[in-house]
Amino acid sequence: MVIIRIVRMTFLPEKISEFQSIFEKCQNDIKQMPGCLHLELWRDLDNPNIFVTHSHWETEEYLNTYKNTEFFGLIWKRTKALFADKPLAFSVEKVS
Known part of the structure; x- marks a missing residue:
């Protein structure tokens, strides 16, 4: 399951x-992480301050392993400092 x-x-x-x-x-380093199958960055048409990352991972374990890397920690720390509001993050699976 992706x-x-x-x-x-x-x-x-x-x-x-x-x-x-x-x-x-x-982005290229993220795409090279074990288990990462896809990565895109989207921007909201109505609010240009809102961006969305959309990624696919082979398993939840691969995603969690990536989130526990020093690389992710550094990127997330730098990114969080730029926020105007609390981020919303969630994982889903394709149903049909």
């Missing part, structure tokens, strides 16, 4: 370019 991970983040307007730079620099 795990689909959605993370919705609202950024301070003046921090958007900094977030985009962080994502641009680390």
